[in-house]
Amino acid sequence: MRHGLAFFLLCIAGSWSFAQSEPAAPRRPAPSLTQPKGATSPVDARGFIHRWLVLEPVPVAGRLTEAAVQEALQLAALPDVEHALPHDGDVATVNGTALTWHAVDTANYNVNLFHFAWALSKPTSNVLFWVVTTVDSPREMSAVRLAIGSNAASRWWLNGEPVIALNDDRQSVIDDGVSKRLTLRKGRNVIRAAIINGGGATDFCARFLDEHDQPIQGLTASLTVPTETRAASGKD
Amino acid sequence: MLQKLLLCVATTLALPAIALDGEILIHDPSTVTVHAGRYYTYGTGNGLPILTSDDGWTWRRAGSLMSALPDGKPGAAVLARGGNNTWAPDVIHIGDKFFLYYSAPAAQPRSAIGLLVGRTLDPASADYHWEDAGPVVWSDGIEDSNAIDPGVLLDPEGRLWLTYGSYFGYIRLVELDPKTGQRRYPDRAPLNVAINSEASIPIYHDGWYYLLVTHGSCCQGANSTYNIRMGRSRKVTGPYLDNMGIDMIEGGGKLFAGSRGRHVGPGHFGLLDLGQGVQKFSLHYEADLDRGGVSVLDIRPLLWRDGWPVAGDNLVAGTYVIESARTGTVLELAVQGLPVGGFRQRRPGPNGPPPEPQAGPPVADQEPTQVSTQWPAATDVRLAPAMLQAQQKWMITPVANAGGYPGSPFFRIMVAGTERSLTANAGGELTAVAFSGAPEQLWRIDQLADGSYRIAPKSIPAEAAALVLSAVGSSMPTLAKFDPASDRQRWRLGAP
Numbered sequence: 001m002r003h004g005l006a007f008f009l010l011c012i013a014g015s016w017s018f019a020q021s022e023p024a025a026p027r028r029p030a031p032s033l034t035q036p037k038g039a040t041s042p043v044d045a046r047g048f049i050h051r052w053l054v055l056e057p058v059p060v061a062g063r064l065t066e067a068a069v070q071e072a073l074q075l076a077a078l079p080d081v082e083h084a085l086p087h088d089g090d091v092a093t094v095n096g097t098a099l100t101w102h103a104v105d106t107a108n109y110n111v112n113l114f115h116f117a118w119a120l121s122k123p124t125s126n127v128l129f130w131v132v133t134t135v136d137s138p139r140e141m142s143a144v145r146l147a148i149g150s151n152a153a154s155r156w157w158l159n160g161e162p163v164i165a166l167n168d169d170r171q172s173v174i175d176d177g178v179s180k181r182l183t184l185r186k187g188r189n190v191i192r193a194a195i196i197n198g199g200g201a202t203d204f205c206a207r208f209l210d211e212h213d214q215p216i217q218g219l220t221a222s223l224t225v226p227t228e229t230r231a232a233s234g235k236d
Numbered sequence: 237m238l239q240k241l242l243l244c245v246a247t248t249l250a251l252p253a254i255a256l257d258g259e260i261l262i263h264d265p266s267t268v269t270v271h272a273g274r275y276y277t278y279g280t281g282n283g284l285p286i287l288t289s290d291d292g293w294t295w296r297r298a299g300s301l302m303s304a305l306p307d308g309k310p311g312a313a314v315l316a317r318g319g320n321n322t323w324a325p326d327v328i329h330i331g332d333k334f335f336l337y338y339s340a341p342a343a344q345p346r347s348a349i350g351l352l353v354g355r356t357l358d359p360a361s362a363d364y365h366w367e368d369a370g371p372v373v374w375s376d377g378i379e380d381s382n383a384i385d386p387g388v389l390l391d392p393e394g395r396l397w398l399t400y401g402s403y404f405g406y407i408r409l410v411e412l413d414p415k416t417g418q419r420r421y422p423d424r425a426p427l428n429v430a431i432n433s434e435a436s437i438p439i440y441h442d443g444w445y446y447l448l449v450t451h452g453s454c455c456q457g458a459n460s461t462y463n464i465r466m467g468r469s470r471k472v473t474g475p476y477l478d479n480m481g482i483d484m485i486e487g488g489g490k491l492f493a494g495s496r497g498r499h500v501g502p503g504h505f506g507l508l509d510l511g512q513g514v515q516k517f518s519l520h521y522e523a524d525l526d527r528g529g530v531s532v533l534d535i536r537p538l539l540w541r542d543g544w545p546v547a548g549d550n551l552v553a554g555t556y557v558i559e560s561a562r563t564g565t566v567l568e569l570a571v572q573g574l575p576v577g578g579f580r581q582r583r584p585g586p587n588g589p590p591p592e593p594q595a596g597p598p599v600a601d602q603e604p605t606q607v608s609t610q611w612p613a614a615t616d617v618r619l620a621p622a623m624l625q626a627q628q629k630w631m632i633t634p635v636a637n638a639g640g641y642p643g644s645p646f647f648r649i650m651v652a653g654t655e656r657s658l659t660a661n662a663g664g665e666l667t668a669v670a671f672s673g674a675p676e677q678l679w680r681i682d683q684l685a686d687g688s689y690r691i692a693p694k695s696i697p698a699e700a701a702a703l704v705l706s707a708v709g710s711s712m713p714t715l716a717k718f719d720p721a722s723d724r725q726r727w728r729l730g731a732p
Contacts, residue, residue, distance in 0.1 A: 066572040147709055166711060167572070168620075178709030180665050213708055213716070213724070 030115035033104040036088075040136070040220040041105060047207035047215025048109040049191070053086055053223055055130040056099040057117050062126030062198040064153040066167050072196050073155060076128045081192055085132065088223065094130075103223050110149070110172055110205035113195060117202075125199040132192045135208070136220045141184040143211040146191070147175040150204040156193045158182060172203045184208065184216075254550075255499060255524055255534035257645065258295040262287055263455075263531045264324035264385070264435065266336075267506025268518035268642070271329065271357040275642065277506075277518060277533060280323040283308060284338060286359070287533060293640025295533065298359060301325075301336070301352070304366045310340045310350050311368035318348030318374055318383070324504070326437065327357075328388045330396070335417035337372065337386035337398065345404035346377030349386045351417050372419055373400060373410055373426065380405030381426070385504075387437025389472070390414065391445075397472055399447065402434040406485070407449060409438075409473065429474045430484035433465065435504040439545075444468045446545060447476040450503035451489060457529045460522035462501035465489030466545065479544065493547040498525040499534070502547075508535060508642060513720035514682050514690065516642050517547070535643035537683035548683045550643045551729070553633045555652045557622055560707035561688050561726035565619035567658075567713060569627040569651055569668050571611045576602045576624050602626045604653035614669040617658065619711050627651060629732045630658070638678055639694075646678035646694055660693035664703055664715040681729075688726035690718060 041051035060072035076094050086092065088103035102120075104111065111131070117124045146163055148156060149172040156164035156177070163179035170176070195204050208216040262279035265287070269276050275289040283300030302308050302322060309320055319342025327336040334354045341347035351369040358364060375383040382402040389397045396414040401407040407430035411420040430436060433449035440446070446468045452461030467476030467484040475483045482488030493502040501522025508516040515538040523529040537548030558567040577599035604626040611627070622628060631652040634645040648671055650657040656668040660676040671677055678694040691705040696715065706716035706725045718725050 145708065173710050175708070176710040178712035178714075180714070181663060209708070 027119050027121055030104075030112060030119040032107045032112050033116055033119075034107065036103050036105045036223065039224060040222045043135075043207065043215075043217060043219045043221065044109065045215075045217065046109065047209070047217055047219075049133060049135065049206050049219075049221045050106050051103070051221040051223060052106070052111055052131050052133045053088065053101050053103050054111070054113070054116055055086075055092060055094070055101050056120060057113075057122050057124070057127035057129050057197075058094050058097070058099065059123060060126060060128045060196060062196070064168050064196060064198055066165075069153050069155065069165075069167055069196055072128050073194060076130070076194065078130055081130075081132050081190070085134065085190065085223070109174070110203045113197070113202040113204065114200075124202060125197060127197055127202075129195045129197070129202070130192070131195065131204070132190065133221050133223065135184075135189045135191060136222060137184045137186055137189060138218060140186045141208075141210070141216070143181045144184050144216060145181060145209045145213075146179040146206065147177070147209045148193070148204060148206040149173045149176040150193075150195050151202050152198055153196045154193055154204065156191065156206075159185065159190055160192075169198055172205060174205060175207075175209070178209070181211075254526065255521060255532050256295055256643070257293055257640070258289070259287065259297045260295045260533040261527075261530055262520055262533045264504050265506065265518055265520050265533050266325045266327050267387075267437070268292075268508045268533075268535060269327050269329060269334075269357065270508075270510075271334075274358065276327075276357045278325045278327065278336070278338075279520075279533075280339075282322070284322045284325055291639050292535060292642030293645055301366065304354075304359070304364065305352075305368060310338075310348075311370060313370040314340045314348050314350035314368070317371045318342050318346065318350070324385045324435070326386045326388050326506070328390060328396075330390060330414050330417075333417070335388070335412075336366070337388060337417075339384035339386065339400075340371075341382075341384055343377070344384070345375050345379075345382035345402070347383040348372075348374035349383050349398075349400055353417060369417060372398065372412070372417070373408070375405070380428075381408055382434075385434045385436060387435070387448075387506075388412070389438040389440065391440050391472060395472075396420075397438055399429065399436040399438055401430075401436060403432065406431050407433055407436045407447070427473055428485060429476055430467070430489075432487045433484070433489065435464075437505055437507075438472060439507045440472075441540065441545070442543075444470065444543065445472045445476075447474075447484060448492060448505040448545075449484070449489060450505070452501070452503075454501070454503060454522060456522070457531075458500045458523040458525065460501035462503040462522050463494040464492040464502050464505050464519065464547070466492045468544070490544065492545060493519065493536075499523070500525065500529075502534075507538070510642065510682075512718055513685055515685060517545075537643065538685070539683065539687050540685045541687075546687075548687070551632065551647070551681050551683070551689070553631075553647075555629050555631050555732055556729040557628055557732045558630055558649075558691070559622065559728040559730065560619060560713075560723075561728055562707040562723040563619060563710040564621075565707070565710050566622045566628050567617060567630065567727075568620050568625070569611065569656060570616040570618045571608075571627050573620070573623055573625040573627055574602070574607050604629075604651065608654055611654075611656075613656070614667060615656065617666045617668050617713060619707060619709075619713055624732060626653065629653075632679075632681070632729075635673065635678055638673065641680045641682070644681065647681055648677060649679050649691075660696045660699075660703075660715055662697040662699065664696065664699060666705075666713055666715065684720075684726060686726070688728050690725055691727055692718075
């Protein structure tokens with residue numbers, strides 16, 4: 001059965017190469033993703049963050065071991081986004097390729113990256129997705145944890161600090177990767193992640209857990225950037 | 237293949253379970269009782285010998301209980317109904333009093349069960365004093381009763397019950413006054429509830445009353461046939477039926493614990509409830525073959541299955557996978573794993589589908605020496621799907637002279653074939669580093685009612701709270717407060 005799935009996934013990957021040579025046709029938008037409306041997006045009743053900036057996929061080898069993920073991260077290295085948060089429509093050059101940031105709100109607990117890339121006629125296999133958001137906390141919270149699920153391997157940073165590392169082919173499972181206890185600042189906190197996919201479906205979800213492992217509510221996600229930061233970045 | 241199998245068994249079951257440590261020679265122990273952080277039990281013998289322990293693992297002899305009485309022997313009223321022997325006591329703590337019931341037989345079946353009342357079990361306490369409260373029940377030597385082997389239960393409604401008896405006649409039940417320890421209705425005839433047994437004691441669990449008794453013969457060392465049996469009833473007064481519906485008063489009794497391994501003749505069940513769903517039971521073996529065949533005390537996990545108590549076994553040294561009951565993932569070093577036997581893929585090649593698989597020779601187990609050269613000396617630990625890989629195999633071994641807890645010594649948990657030992661860190665997280673013997677590397681492993689295990693460090697640096705190993709996510713272990721209702725802190729230990 002597992003072999004069958006792998007074979008199917010390879011067929012999908014193979015058909016992508018074929019599709020690349022066809023004239024680009026408009027594709028339907030990702031059904032679960034919409035353009036954000038309003039300045040902020042509250043986390044849902046289960047604490048999941050719905051608003052993200054997603055960079056178009058970076059082609060990488062798609063292997064998922066610890067070493068391969070490190071190689072992919074080097075290949076797809078990004079400018080500093082913690083201090084210069086990108087904006088919807090911004091273009092970043094990664095490994096010599098110009099890629100566009102897209103702001104999305106997901107209707108589900110997770111962000112379907114396969115739908116995201118497919119709708120843009122971008123590859124879905126052997127790719128790395130950069131995602132970023134900011135989470136505003138009404139107060140400082142200690143002993144909390146970032147809890148994520150990702151398909152497949154992923155790396156996560158909170159306010160620039162690495163907090164979660166998942167390797168290997170894996171499905172997106174709620175609270176799969178969980179950080180050690182950390183402190184959420186009062187005000188803005190930046191979450192950045194890289195999700196690396198070999199083939200087939202790819203998605204992620206993220207939320208914060210409190211000291212009792214319960215989802216934290218009352219947080220809001222936003223993609224707005226303080227004026228002074230954007231001015232310094234020269235993007236306005 | 238057979239050699240390989242035997243090697244695997246030998247590795248997994250490297251050491252047999254051992255029955256406690258220190259001075260544990262005893263016969264007919266009372267239910268092990270915790271008082272002011274110390275454990276106590278009393279046994280058959282001259283003056284009722286006392287065994288005590290600071291941690292439930294290492295025990296020492298602490299004189300005899302009767303030495304606290306004016307004459308060092310049962311009071312006159314007890315002697316008048318029974319005799320000047322002191323056997324098989326049981327003790328219960330109610331309010332600010334301890335009621336200690338003991339057997340005072342003459343020529344059996346003439347015997348009495350005497351009551352002593354005290355306010356502390358600690359012989360060093362200024363309040364240490366036992367008051368002779370006379371006989372509670374007795375047998376005249378003719379009736380179908382032998383008034384020895386008391387066992388007491390305070391039920392959920394606050395009613396106090398005593399069962400007693402031996403092979404001459406019936407096991408009998410009377411109600412006691414929890415304020416005085418005396419019979420509540422002395423004019424009522426005792427109720428017969430079982431036969432062909434001794435060392436009886438009732439317990440309550442989840443709407444059922446269970447009567448634990450000991451069948452077989454005692455006092456013949458390794459030739460003893462003692463074994464613990466049980467029946468259950470919705471009412472404390474019975475009838476107590478076994479798993480086949482046979483009333484214990486007609487000889488029924490489902491086996492709870494028989495002879496196994498190096499221990500012959502288990503008897504004298506006593507419930508040790510440590511709270512938070514952790515239950516154990518005290519008992520004695522007629523013969524501990526590792527100690528010359530003498531009778532010794534033991535404490536073992538108490539499990540529950542299909543509405544019946546099950547005698548668990550204390551963990552033995554061996555190599556295990558440690559699987560989260562919450563996530564099904566297993567504890568491993570946070571290192572890059574390699575597939576057992578190397579990489580093989582059944583995927584289509586560039587020229588078509590994969591070839592038909594061909595069976596080959598057995599693939600050897602993965603040894604840490606094959607894969608650990610690139611591992612850092614100190615790593616995080618995490619959870620991952622079980623892959624039979626070296627970083628997922630944990631050798632659990634008792635640590636000598638490091639103390640323990642009821643039933644077991646503290647354990648070291650290290651990746652087999654390496655020095656990387658599971659370590660609790662300040663902040664309540666985990667790493668694996670070289671073993672130093674520090675308290676944060678000593679682990680208490682209690683088997684829970686469902687057979688899974690609770691795993692806790694002896695202590696955690698800069699952390700006052702008692703925390704246990706917990707699966708906070710599918711890939712993340714941590715230390716957290718124990719929640720008996722959750723699978724987060726339940727772990728299954730199995731052969732890799």
